[in-house]
Amino acid sequence: xxxxxxxxxxxxxxxxxxxxxxxxxxxxxxxxxxxxxxxxxxxxxxxxxxxxxxxxxxxxxxxxxxxxxxxxxxxxxxxxxxxxxxxxxxxxxxxxxxxxxxxxxxxxxxxxxxxxxxxxxxxxxxxxxxxxx
Amino acid sequence: xxxxxxxxxxxxxxxxxxxxxxxxxxxxxxxxxxxxxxxxxxxxxxxxxxxxxxxxxxxxxxxxxxxxxxxxxxxxxxxxxxxxxxxxxxxxxxxxxxxxxxxxxxxxxxxxxxxxxxxxxxxxxxxxxxxxx
Amino acid sequence: xxxxxxxxxxxxxxxxxxxxxxxxxxxxxxxxxxxxxxxxxxxxxxxxxxxxxxxxxxxxxxxxxxxxxxxxxxxxxxxxxxxxxxxxxxxxxxxxxxxxxxxxxxxxxxxxxxxxxxxxxxxxxxxxxxxxx
Amino acid sequence: xxxxxxxxxxxxxxxxxxxxxxxxxxxxxxxxxxxxxxxxxxxxxxxxxxxxxxxxxxxxxxxxxxxxxxxxxxxxxxxxxxxxxxxxxxxxxxxxxxxxxxxxxxxxxxxxxxxxxxxxxxxxxxxxxxxxx
Numbered sequence: 033x034x035x036x037x038x039x040x041x042x043x044x045x046x047x048x049x050x051x052x053x054x055x056x057x058x059x060x061x062x063x064x065x066x067x068x069x070x071x072x073x074x075x076x077x078x079x080x081x082x083x084x085x086x087x088x089x090x091x092x093x094x095x096x097x098x099x100x101x102x103x104x105x106x107x108x109x110x111x112x113x114x115x116x117x118x119x120x121x122x123x124x125x126x127x128x129x130x131x132x133x134x135x136x137x138x139x140x141x142x143x144x145x146x147x148x149x150x151x152x153x154x155x156x157x158x159x160x161x162x163x164x165x
Numbered sequence: 166x167x168x169x170x171x172x173x174x175x176x177x178x179x180x181x182x183x184x185x186x187x188x189x190x191x192x193x194x195x196x197x198x199x200x201x202x203x204x205x206x207x208x209x210x211x212x213x214x215x216x217x218x219x220x221x222x223x224x225x226x227x228x229x230x231x232x233x234x235x236x237x238x239x240x241x242x243x244x245x246x247x248x249x250x251x252x253x254x255x256x257x258x259x260x261x262x263x264x265x266x267x268x269x270x271x272x273x274x275x276x277x278x279x280x281x282x283x284x285x286x287x288x289x290x291x292x293x294x295x296x297x298x
Numbered sequence: 299x300x301x302x303x304x305x306x307x308x309x310x311x312x313x314x315x316x317x318x319x320x321x322x323x324x325x326x327x328x329x330x331x332x333x334x335x336x337x338x339x340x341x342x343x344x345x346x347x348x349x350x351x352x353x354x355x356x357x358x359x360x361x362x363x364x365x366x367x368x369x370x371x372x373x374x375x376x377x378x379x380x381x382x383x384x385x386x387x388x389x390x391x392x393x394x395x396x397x398x399x400x401x402x403x404x405x406x407x408x409x410x411x412x413x414x415x416x417x418x419x420x421x422x423x424x425x426x427x428x429x430x431x
Numbered sequence: 432x433x434x435x436x437x438x439x440x441x442x443x444x445x446x447x448x449x450x451x452x453x454x455x456x457x458x459x460x461x462x463x464x465x466x467x468x469x470x471x472x473x474x475x476x477x478x479x480x481x482x483x484x485x486x487x488x489x490x491x492x493x494x495x496x497x498x499x500x501x502x503x504x505x506x507x508x509x510x511x512x513x514x515x516x517x518x519x520x521x522x523x524x525x526x527x528x529x530x531x532x533x534x535x536x537x538x539x540x541x542x543x544x545x546x547x548x549x550x551x552x553x554x555x556x557x558x559x560x561x562x563x564x
Contacts, residue, residue: 057209059290064205070198073196091194092197093231095201096230098515098541101515102286104286121359125537153234227541229362277543327490329471331469335465342456357501361494370553418501
């Protein structure tokens with residue numbers, strides 16, 4: 033998708049995306065799936081960084097993304113911040129702004145914590161190392 | 166994303182996607198953003214086809230997608246069906262199944278109807294012709 | 299709220315509510331909180347009945363309810379059916395119809411499974427007996 | 432429901448609720464429907480106050496509420512703040528805190544703007560006067 037990570041900690045994850053033709057639907061505005069996708073990505077990375085501290089990993093449960101203003105071009109910035117970081121689940125909220133700083137989309141992702149060694153789609157879950165993405 | 170339309174009418178839109186490396190996150194399962202993206206796509210096409218009958222177009226408002234089972238490979242099929250098709254807004258629900266027919270994700274998209282000539286992000290909305298996608 | 303259970307199994311839960319003054323907001327239509335509330339109730343009962351089979355209980359995580367048609371009076375019927383019943387989480391969908399059978403609202407609830415004896419808000423979770431509500 | 436308005440402007444609406452037996456489900460914690468209901472209420476009041484400035488009224492479209500921490504007792508405070516206040520739709524976010532100031536639930540409501548005189552469930556929509564609730 034062309035999303036570039038800017039900062040990633042267990043407290044906040046930010047990324048940027050330069051809008052191009054592949055991000056637009058037929059009216060020429062950014063496709064809703066792009067917003068939902070970048071929201072999912074930054075929230076998942078953030079939750080994963082937090083989970084690692086407790087030797088857990090995470091898997092996404094639900095993504096709810098609202099489209100607030102139509103955008104045609106320029107750079108989108110997305111930042112995930114925690115609403116709740118528990119041992120069973122986490123909830124992260126991500127805000128997408130356009131090049132002028134206007135909030136153009138907002139999303140929320142709930143993730144389930146998995147203990148190391150849990151089965152997921154037929155394989156054991158490993159806990160990602162600090163340097164892996 | 167590699168999504169192929171299978172059938173598109175104002176009553177139902179279906180599409181397929183063959184899972185590949187670009188659809189997987191770091192655990193090797195399909196990324197939540199892929200599900201949200203294909204849900205958004207089929208619901209938007211469907212709502213647009215319905216809106217055209219009333220000389221309207223649509224723009225997405227909210228996407229809510231739930232991840233039900235983790236998938237590693239194979240073909241995903243997604244089908245959008247209407248929950249409500251009104252003159253002001255529409256709500257479509259899309260179900261994603263894996264190659265075995267199991268429901269692996271489900272999403273819902275609310276879309277706003279726009280009259281022809283409405284302004285959207287600084288441009289006039291045109292109504293898409295029957296043969297355009 | 300005046301909701302009456304009609305049928306409750308681990309596969310489907312139905313309930314009814316006769317619209318009265320306390321359910322209406324200032325325009326005279328049923329308040330959105332009523333739909334979200336009855337969706338939450340039937341999904342929670344259903345998930346709890348399923349969880350009990352595995353000596354688990356459940357707690358709600360997220361409620362997403364869409365309002366499809368405004369209703370002023372008459373009987374509302376709500377039915378919850380499972381989208382996914384797993385050992386870690388469950389997702390139930392509930393449909394609300396008015397007296398004419400029209401779908402007027404639809405909601406989805408994700409619930410987390412808790413093992414017997416888990417701590418929840420400072421107390422141990424007990425597993426509800428078959429005859430308790 | 433026992434919700435008391437504390438402050439209501441077109442920029443922010445706050446309310447409080449003292450948890451009692453009617454707000455609890457069978458585990459003794461506040462029912463998810465209560466959170467969704469108070470989120471719906473404060474967001475609707477806020478959006479309505481904003482809409483009135485443009486001779487519009489509003490009707491709720493979707494309510495998405497996340498439950499973050501279980502609560503057994505005490506006072507809940509809920510505050511709605513705008514994510515987007517447009518001429519076609521509005522999106523408000525409401526945060527629920529417990530007596531200790533901890534965020535225990537968070538919700539988002541999308542509302543549709545209606546021009547004065549629009550038909551809604553068979554009746555004309557009037558625009559509420561400044562002193563009406």
